[in-house]
Amino acid sequence: MVPVSYYLILSGILFTIGTVGILVRRNALVIFMSIEVMLNAVNLTFLAAGRYLNSLDGQVIVLLVLTVAAAEVAVGLALIVAIFRSRGTTDVDEVNLLKW
Amino acid sequence: MLYQAWIIPILPLLGAATNAFLGARLGKRFVSLVACGTVGLAFWGSAWVFADLTRLPAGERLAMLPMYQWISAGDFQVNFALQVDPLSAVMLLVVSGVSFLIHVYSTGYMAEDRGYARYFTYLNLFVFSMLLLVTANNFLVLYVGWELVGLCSYLLIGFWYERKAAADAGKKAFIVNRVGDLGFALGVMLIFVTFGSLDYQDVFAGAPQMLAVGSVTATTITLLLFVGATGKSAQIPLYVWLPDAMEGPTPVSALIHAATMVTAGVYMVARTHALFELAPFSLSVVATIGAVTAFYAATIALVQADIKRMLAYSTISQLGYMFLAVGVGAYAAGIFHLTTHAFFKALLFLGAGSVMHALGGETNMLKMGGLRLKLPVTYWAFVVGALAISGFPGLSGFFSKDAILWQAFASPRGGIALWAMGLATGALTAFYALRAVFLTFHGESRLTWEAERHVHEPPSSMALPLGLLAALAALGGYLGLPHILGGSDALGSFLAPVFLDQANTALETQAPGNELGLMGLAVLAAFLGMGLAWYFYLARPEAPGALARRLGGLYALLANKYYVDEIYGGLVVQPLVALAHFLGEGFEIAVIDGVVNGVGRTVAASGAWLRRLQTGFVRNYALSIFLGAVIVLGYFLFR
Numbered sequence: 001m002v003p004v005s006y007y008l009i010l011s012g013i014l015f016t017i018g019t020v021g022i023l024v025r026r027n028a029l030v031i032f033m034s035i036e037v038m039l040n041a042v043n044l045t046f047l048a049a050g051r052y053l054n055s056l057d058g059q060v061i062v063l064l065v066l067t068v069a070a071a072e073v074a075v076g077l078a079l080i081v082a083i084f085r086s087r088g089t090t091d092v093d094e095v096n097l098l099k100w
Numbered sequence: 101m102l103y104q105a106w107i108i109p110i111l112p113l114l115g116a117a118t119n120a121f122l123g124a125r126l127g128k129r130f131v132s133l134v135a136c137g138t139v140g141l142a143f144w145g146s147a148w149v150f151a152d153l154t155r156l157p158a159g160e161r162l163a164m165l166p167m168y169q170w171i172s173a174g175d176f177q178v179n180f181a182l183q184v185d186p187l188s189a190v191m192l193l194v195v196s197g198v199s200f201l202i203h204v205y206s207t208g209y210m211a212e213d214r215g216y217a218r219y220f221t222y223l224n225l226f227v228f229s230m231l232l233l234v235t236a237n238n239f240l241v242l243y244v245g246w247e248l249v250g251l252c253s254y255l256l257i258g259f260w261y262e263r264k265a266a267a268d269a270g271k272k273a274f275i276v277n278r279v280g281d282l283g284f285a286l287g288v289m290l291i292f293v294t295f296g297s298l299d300y301q302d303v304f305a306g307a308p309q310m311l312a313v314g315s316v317t318a319t320t321i322t323l324l325l326f327v328g329a330t331g332k333s334a335q336i337p338l339y340v341w342l343p344d345a346m347e348g349p350t351p352v353s354a355l356i357h358a359a360t361m362v363t364a365g366v367y368m369v370a371r372t373h374a375l376f377e378l379a380p381f382s383l384s385v386v387a388t389i390g391a392v393t394a395f396y397a398a399t400i401a402l403v404q405a406d407i408k409r410m411l412a413y414s415t416i417s418q419l420g421y422m423f424l425a426v427g428v429g430a431y432a433a434g435i436f437h438l439t440t441h442a443f444f445k446a447l448l449f450l451g452a453g454s455v456m457h458a459l460g461g462e463t464n465m466l467k468m469g470g471l472r473l474k475l476p477v478t479y480w481a482f483v484v485g486a487l488a489i490s491g492f493p494g495l496s497g498f499f500s501k502d503a504i505l506w507q508a509f510a511s512p513r514g515g516i517a518l519w520a521m522g523l524a525t526g527a528l529t530a531f532y533a534l535r536a537v538f539l540t541f542h543g544e545s546r547l548t549w550e551a552e553r554h555v556h557e558p559p560s561s562m563a564l565p566l567g568l569l570a571a572l573a574a575l576g577g578y579l580g581l582p583h584i585l586g587g588s589d590a591l592g593s594f595l596a597p598v599f600l601d602q603a604n605t606a607l608e609t610q611a612p613g614n615e616l617g618l619m620g621l622a623v624l625a626a627f628l629g630m631g632l633a634w635y636f637y638l639a640r641p642e643a644p645g646a647l648a649r650r651l652g653g654l655y656a657l658l659a660n661k662y663y664v665d666e667i668y669g670g671l672v673v674q675p676l677v678a679l680a681h682f683l684g685e686g687f688e689i690a691v692i693d694g695v696v697n698g699v700g701r702t703v704a705a706s707g708a709w710l711r712r713l714q715t716g717f718v719r720n721y722a723l724s725i726f727l728g729a730v731i732v733l734g735y736f737l738f739r
Contacts, residue, residue, distance in 0.1 A: 022722050031718075092718045099716025 007048035014041035028080050028090040039069050101148040102163040105184045108145040108192060109231035111138040116224035123217025132207040135220035139200045139227050146192035153189050158597050161186055164237060171240075178298055181237035187598045190435060190591070191234035191367055194442050198359045199227045201565040205450055206351040208561035209457060219259060219349070226252035230360050234367060239288045239298040242368070246284065246332065249361045250277045256356060257348040269344035276341040280331015287324030294321065304374035311378050322375050322382035325368065333365030335423060336393045339416050340665055346408040350453030353408060358415045358449050359442035366422040366438050370431040373599060377429075383513055387427025391508075391521040394420030396662075398528035402535070403648075403658045406463045407452045410536055414489065415445055417525060421504055424522060428514040430507035431599045432592040436580040437504055439591070440496035444488035444573035450566055451482035454558045455540060459551050465536060470545035474555045479541045481566040486537045488573040490530035491626040498626075499577035501526060502619050506582075509618055519618075523625050530629025538637035584615045
């Protein structure tokens with residue numbers, strides 16, 4: 001039996017990787033993947049906690065998150081394609097018109 | 101009818117509302133019908149009330165008409181309440197009667213005016229306000245009427261607002277009246293603080309117990325009230341607005357600035373005599389101001405060339421007489437003179453209006469002359485008015501003026517000095533009144549050729565009121581025929597219950613010979629004035645010019661009205677205008693604008709600085725979200 005803390009530590013590492021990825025990478029696709037990593041880190045936490053507490057609620061929430069993430073991927077990828085078509089790049093530092 | 105007397109003021113108000121909303125659409129006939137009809141009905145109602153009052157025993161002639169509770173705030177309880185007593189009834193009759201005649205006259209005088217409906221709206225509103233003023237049952241309703249007549253006066257003086265002089269005169273009247281009204285308002289407030297009530301009954305009944313004779317409170321209240329009276333009734337030092345008020349239409353001058361509104365101060369002092377009786381100092385101030393104003397204004401009237409301004413100064417002078425009367429405690433005599441003055445002064449103004457009507461608006465008497473053959477009706481009406489104001493024996497002015505002079509001499513509050521000023525004023529009055537008659541109607545015609553062709557008698561709508569007023573001016577004096585001449589002083593005894601608490605017992609002890617002797621002196625003075633006027637303006641027409649040249653300094657002083665307008669201009673108006681300029685062009689721009697614009701600039705500058713946060717780089721936003729989350733988490737972990 002693997003203790004629950006291992007899962008939580010793994011989840012924390014995954015979440016940190018995702019956060020750092022968002023902050024340091026410029027390619028919109030990579031940032032998108034980082035967000036997915038963060039979401040799945042949270043999912044892992046839910047599953048571990050659900051198992052630990054003998055509750056099905058964790059798995060239900062994860063299914064919900066997966067659904068939302070699927071929709072988010074569809075919208076997010078469409079946005080990235082649209083940006084690439086109009087700006088010719090997916091570098092987020094080039095997409096900075098909305099500012100003071 | 102006594103307890104339905106509230107209908108009397110309401111009628112002209114309805115007329116004003118009808119003419120204001122429908123008058124312009126329904127035509128002049130409708131407007132004149134509504135305006136004259138409502139005031140005529142008000143007069144009929146006043147006569148009815150008067151008749152009902154006379155049927156009651158003398159002691160019970162008082163009807164209170166509480167309408168509704170108006171203000172209720174803690175201890176401050178005011179009802180909208182009216183009352184009818186002999187004093188109110190006399191004022192109701194005078195106001196509604198003279199108003200009705202002047203309304204009828206106005207239908208002829210203003211027939212060609214574009215603002216016909218507007219004129220009668222204002223005029224009806226004025227009648228409502230004045231009737232409210234004289235029937236008020238407490239000081240707040242009195243104050244409302246007092247302010248409303250001031251408003252109507254302003255509106256009617258500036259009726260021809262396209263003329264700058266008229267608009268300026270309206271403003272001047274309003275602003276000068278504000279000064280007086282401030283005093284009046286302070287007086288009313290002090291009454292409430294002192295008595296805890298504004299009802300006449302509470303205040304007048306409580307006054308002798310709560311205030312000692314000559315106490316500071318009583319003197320302050322009455323002096324403040326009198327400040328209001330000097331404004332409304334054009335006494336020194338606040339009389340300056342009345343001569344300028346002649347810019348309004350002549351019937352307005354007759355109604356508001358001669359017969360009714362300007363007498364509101366006299367009415368107010370008579371009404372509040374219970375307070376004035378407790379303040380001998382205030383009464384002597386009233387009498388002195390009255391006597392001085394009477395003499396002072398009469399001297400100015402001597403040399404005025406403009407017929408309306410001459411009559412305006414004459415009005416100020418006659419109002420001075422009334423204040424002299426109430427100041428020596430002769431309240432009934434004051435109201436008597438108020439009544440006869442309403443008749444003969446309205447007559448003189450309407451006569452002057454008739455002359456102006458005939459001459460196309462000319463008011464300069466030096467450009468008239470010889471009109472008596474062309475305008476016989478106007479001439480005879482004007483002569484009756486002039487003789488009445490001069491105190492010609494048998495006409496109304498003689499009796500009322502004589503009652504005042506006699507009481508000024510014999511009352512313990514009066515004295516030789518006050519009487520002598522009144523007597524001298526009588527001679528001056530006779531002189532300027534007859535001077536106006538001779539300059540306007542006698543002698544060689546000094547009209548221009550065009551004006552000469554245009555001269556015509558007024559229409560019957562104007563001639564009829566002239567005739568009725570002439571009859572009243574001639575016979576009105578018999579209302580108060582003194583006992584010494586075999587009369588019964590009907591007006592005085594009718595008013596006596598109101599003024600009962602201070603019956604002038606001292607008068608009874610005077611020898612009857614004195615009264616007759618003084619009467620003779622007054623008649624002599626009047627004839628002296630008339631004779632001088634005849635000598636200067638009929639017998640030796642070149643004499644006035646010669647005299648004016650001999651007494652150049654004095655003449656200039658009088659012709660320029662003692663330079664009072666200039667002095668007020670220098671002492672009050674110009675400093676205020678300079679202050680306004682400083683506030684408007686210096687303080688406003690530097691301080692007010694500076695603060696307002698400074699706040700705006702500060703907000704704009706901080707916004708310009710803060711908006712730099714909005715970089716447009718998605719990672720910056722993500723970082724701040726992340727840091728925010730860390731801070732929130734950290735707070736919960738480490739608190």
